[in-house]
Amino acid sequence: MTREIILFVNPTAGRGRGARAARPVADLLRTAGHRVRTVVGKDAAEAVGKARAAVAEGTDALIAVGGDGMAGLALQVVGGTEVPLGLVAVGTGNDLARSLGLPLRDPRAAALELTRVLAVPAAEPLRATPVDLGRVAAGTAGIGGPGPGAEGPEATDPGGAAPGSAGASPGSAAAGTGTWFGTVLASGFDSRVNDRGNRIRLPLGRFKYDLAILAELAAFRPIPYRIRLDGGEVREIEATLVAVGNGPSYGGGMRICAGADMHDGLFQVTVVGEASRTDLLRVFPRVYQGTHLDHPSVTVHRAARVELAAPGVTAYADGDPVGALPLTAECVPGAVRFLGLRAGPVGRSS
C-alpha cells in the first residue's frame, strides 16, 4: 500500500550524516512503494516552516532524519496532532531515539523498520504509539516570573516558527501553547556549560564542551531557584541544576532523569542541590549509569507541571536553547504518535 511520506531532513546533523542518509532512506521507502517528498530548509526556521506547509497539504507520516535538535523541530510540526512521526537518528546525541529504543546512527536499519511499519493495507491505520511530550512556555503563574498576561522575558525559539513558542506569551503553557520537547529541559550548571560551549568558536568538536565544563566548574556558584510542582508550595532552594525529564537522558546518553517514563504523564524532576566542585567531578561520570541519583545532594520528584525561576539561567530543551527562566513546563500525555516502537515501557528500560 502506497503511503504519502514527508522526509524531513537536517543535512547538517551528525556533521553531514543527515545529508548522506537522505537519499538512501528515500530510495528504500520508494522501493517499498511509498511516495516520498523530501523537505529541507536552509536553517531550522525555514525547515519548520516548510515542514508545516507540507504537512498541511496532507501526509500519512513525517519522518525526521537528524539528531535531537531535528527531532525537536519535527515535534514542533506534529506535536499535539495525529500525524505519525518516524525517526532516522543520525545526529550526535540521539537521546530521543535512544529513549524510544530506535536504531542509532544506522539509517538503513531505521528505514527498513519504518518500511515494515508502513506496509499495512490501505484500509488499516498505521500502527503508531502515543508518547508523552513536554511543553514549555515563558513565564510562570506567579513564583518569580511575570504572571499570565504580563510581558515575559525574551525567549529564543528553537523551532524558529513554533506556534506559541516559549517566547510567545508568559504562562502560555497553561493556555495550551509552548515549545514541545521530547527528552530533557535542562537548567543550571549543564545549561551554562551548553551556553559556554556554544560560544567557543574554535573547531574542537565535543572537546569544547569538556573545556566549557572546566571553565564553568571554576566559576560556579549555587543558583537560587524558586520551584513549584503541580501548583503546590513554592520551594526556594540553592541548586546546581534542575532537570525536567520527559525522557531519561540528554547529551548522548547522560541519564540525568534516569527514572523518567515517557508513558506516565509525568516528568521526573532531578534537582542537584548545593555540591562542592569535588563532589560534582566525582558524581559527574555516574550520570551515564544514572547512579548519581543516589547521591545525598540529589533529589528526585515527579510532577506533571513544573514552574522554574532563577536569575541568569537559559534553559535548553532537546539540546537547543528554549529561553530564559522563568519558565513553565507541562507534561502532555500521548502528545505525539511514534512509528516503529517496540512494545514495552519507553524511557526507563532503555
Ligand SMILES: Nc1ncnc2c1ncn2[C@@H]1O[C@H](COP(=O)(O)OP(=O)(O)OP(=O)(O)O)[C@@H](O)[C@H]1O
Ligand atoms: N537546514 C537545517 N535544517 C534543520 N536544522 C538545522 C539546519 N541547519 C542547522 N540546523 C540546526 O542543527 C541543529 C542540530 O541538529 P541535529 O540535532 O539534527 O543534529 P546533531 O546536533 O548532530 O545531533 P544531536 O542534537 O542529537 O546531538 C538543529 O537543532 C538546528 O537548529
